[in-house]
Amino acid sequence: MSFKFEFTDNVMYVKGVGPRRAAALEKLNIFTKYDLLTHYPRAYENHSSLTKIADVFEGENVLLAGKISNITSREARGLTIINAFLEDETGYIQLTWFNQKYLLNLLRNGMRILVIGKAKYDSWSGRLALNQIQSFTILEPDEEPELGIVPIYSLTAAISQNVMRTAVKNLLATMPTLTEILPQELLRDQNLIPLDKAARTIHFPQDKIELDEARRRLAFDELFLIQCGLMLIKRQTQDERLGISHKKNGKLIKAALAKLPFDLTGDQKKVFRTVAKDMESKLPMRRLIQGDVGSGKTVVALLALLKTVESGYQGAFMAPTEILAIQHYEKFSALLTDLGVRIGLLSAKITHSKKLKDEAYQKISKHEFDIVIGTHALIQDEVKFAKLGLVVTDEQHRFGVAQRSTLEKKADSVPDILVMTATPIPRTMTLTVYGDLDVSLIKELPPGRKPIKTEAKSLRSRKKIYDFVRAEILAGRQAYVVCPLIERSESERLADIEPAEEIFDMLSNGIFHDIPCALLHGKMRPRDKDEIMEKFRDGETKLLVSTTVIEVGVDVPNASVMVVEHAERFGLAQLHQLRGRVGRGAAKSYCILISDSKANIAKARLEILEKTNDGFKLAEEDLKLRGPGQFFGEAQHGLPDLKIADVFRDVELLIQARDAAEKFITDDENLNYFASLRKNLALAYGDKFSQITAN
Numbered sequence: 001m002s003f004k005f006e007f008t009d010n011v012m013y014v015k016g017v018g019p020r021r022a023a024a025l026e027k028l029n030i031f032t033k034y035d036l037l038t039h040y041p042r043a044y045e046n047h048s049s050l051t052k053i054a055d056v057f058e059g060e061n062v063l064l065a066g067k068i069s070n071i072t073s074r075e076a077r078g079l080t081i082i083n084a085f086l087e088d089e090t091g092y093i094q095l096t097w098f099n100q101k102y103l104l105n106l107l108r109n110g111m112r113i114l115v116i117g118k119a120k121y122d123s124w125s126g127r128l129a130l131n132q133i134q135s136f137t138i139l140e141p142d143e144e145p146e147l148g149i150v151p152i153y154s155l156t157a158a159i160s161q162n163v164m165r166t167a168v169k170n171l172l173a174t175m176p177t178l179t180e181i182l183p184q185e186l187l188r189d190q191n192l193i194p195l196d197k198a199a200r201t202i203h204f205p206q207d208k209i210e211l212d213e214a215r216r217r218l219a220f221d222e223l224f225l226i227q228c229g230l231m232l233i234k235r236q237t238q239d240e241r242l243g244i245s246h247k248k249n250g251k252l253i254k255a256a257l258a259k260l261p262f263d264l265t266g267d268q269k270k271v272f273r274t275v276a277k278d279m280e281s282k283l284p285m286r287r288l289i290q291g292d293v294g295s296g297k298t299v300v301a302l303l304a305l306l307k308t309v310e311s312g313y314q315g316a317f318m319a320p321t322e323i324l325a326i327q328h329y330e331k332f333s334a335l336l337t338d339l340g341v342r343i344g345l346l347s348a349k350i351t352h353s354k355k356l357k358d359e360a361y362q363k364i365s366k367h368e369f370d371i372v373i374g375t376h377a378l379i380q381d382e383v384k385f386a387k388l389g390l391v392v393t394d395e396q397h398r399f400g401v402a403q404r405s406t407l408e409k410k411a412d413s414v415p416d417i418l419v420m421t422a423t424p425i426p427r428t429m430t431l432t433v434y435g436d437l438d439v440s441l442i443k444e445l446p447p448g449r450k451p452i453k454t455e456a457k458s459l460r461s462r463k464k465i466y467d468f469v470r471a472e473i474l475a476g477r478q479a480y481v482v483c484p485l486i487e488r489s490e491s492e493r494l495a496d497i498e499p500a501e502e503i504f505d506m507l508s509n510g511i512f513h514d515i516p517c518a519l520l521h522g523k524m525r526p527r528d529k530d531e532i533m534e535k536f537r538d539g540e541t542k543l544l545v546s547t548t549v550i551e552v553g554v555d556v557p558n559a560s561v562m563v564v565e566h567a568e569r570f571g572l573a574q575l576h577q578l579r580g581r582v583g584r585g586a587a588k589s590y591c592i593l594i595s596d597s598k599a600n601i602a603k604a605r606l607e608i609l610e611k612t613n614d615g616f617k618l619a620e621e622d623l624k625l626r627g628p629g630q631f632f633g634e635a636q637h638g639l640p641d642l643k644i645a646d647v648f649r650d651v652e653l654l655i656q657a658r659d660a661a662e663k664f665i666t667d668d669e670n671l672n673y674f675a676s677l678r679k680n681l682a683l684a685y686g687d688k689f690s691q692i693t694a695n
């Protein structure tokens, strides 16, 4: 009998997964067989030897199997504590779980389980107890515990480790041998095991060696595919015929420089020289400018935009938020309108009105705007530039690779590309996300900047902190209060996080009752956001309670204090960006991070912020403590999700993958071989690489 096997089949076609479990799996983003296959274990446990309960010693990590009884639960200090006894033929031991109430629905007296944990003396009973339970598995009545290396998966309610393991096992059993996607020669050169073997053993390895081989192979695939994608983007644009040769710097640039209220720093000059050279060259420019918060990247972008205008082209400037787009628009207009540069704004504010929108589109397509500043609105299909010469993307880490290239496609010839980011991106990350770009750094800060004094405080000091903020405001300054959430949602209710709305109520009705306060968050209408931001910029509002909408780029020099509530909820890079909102004027500035997290790692992170103002140093330190996703804060990095590779741990592999990709793309000139890889790119990364897969 033969059957059809499709990876894109719904996960329900796997034995052991019914509608109810399928619905639960969706919470883990598992929809198809492919998703299940690539739901790699998050860890493994070595169940090689079972310990008898009578042989358990204190401080030992042990694997025990037995029958449970006397399940009880109680509430204490806000914690749910579940106790039970585990019994085997040699004795019994107490089990304790903290704050895992859902277990009450799973555990039944008389059930056999397999459990891993650390034994300690219980302060109540004085007996040995297992109270640091890492995991447990429910055994069927006569099931022998599975020994050897056992996968541990990320789970969700209604899916136990057992259910997940069985589902994966069933999938592997019915799955035909996977077709190899890499050429044999590459496998040999890189010393990689076949895909089929890796895909299976990653779930159920016999030993550590097998596991390492499987991991290496799958991680290589991920990195290699991304690198191939990036190489292709790069190759497409390395065509001299397509590039624009911009003219040498002319009068407009000189006039703008003369109008600026400051001189460029050495680094700003240097980077603009490089950019100018790139723009004058026939090859399309693809450059990333990395510069810490406040290093003055905007001016460099402005000069580059003027250069394209002088050469008879239009420039586009894409900002990640409405607020930023408007801020850039206002600043550019103030400086450039006198010089005869026609500047347009394209943001939700404009596109909400059909009339304004049509008018703006017209002016863009008729070259009645020289520079257009906007948000995502700039990359809508209907936006047609008459003569696009340069695309600047501000705070690039907010945009995906795909979005970047959509805007590039809006021209007959390939416009020059300038990308700016304040996120200190470590070199390895640059290779992954920006593998198609050249990199320039602005390290020097404009003169006269005073370092921001950062302090991590506990919730107990809140009153004192806000007294201090009040004093600063009374002395003529302004302040930000940043909160992680807007409102209390169902899922956050338990997490004990006060949302922006509540903090705003507490402050504006309490200690700041006589001071103009405002609330700002991303769900507001653009018009309202503008108005609030304008009032804050004008100094009318003194205290702004906000979510991270103010994270990037907002420039209000009179603001000298920032308080971040629940600071542990933010990525370190994000906190660094946030605090860059203060310290922009003459006054001494403060950033106060409030956190009650007991976790050592959270404390260590906040201490790093206290110690350094250097974004790059921060990045390195934080990476030692946490992974890349955490570093960037949630879902902001525009990185394709890596399921198994880790761009920090796998640096060496990343470099091998990049070199291999370079050779591969060069050799495979007509992309014959790549055609088959493309399918895998689509499967793995969906629309993140849509422009490549569509070709």
Ligand code: ADP
Pocket: 262, 263, 264, 265, 268, 291, 292, 293, 294, 295, 296, 297, 298, 299, 422, 446, 447, 553, 555, 584
């Ligand atoms: P970022 O790199 O974070 O985007 P901005 O371009 O917003 O930084 O610049 C931050 C502030 O520094 C702005 O108020 C800007 O006017 C000012 N600035 C930029 N370059 C200089 C300079 N060379 N000298 C003095 N101030 C500068």
Ligand code: MG
Pocket: 297, 298, 394, 553
């Ligand atoms: Mg900026």
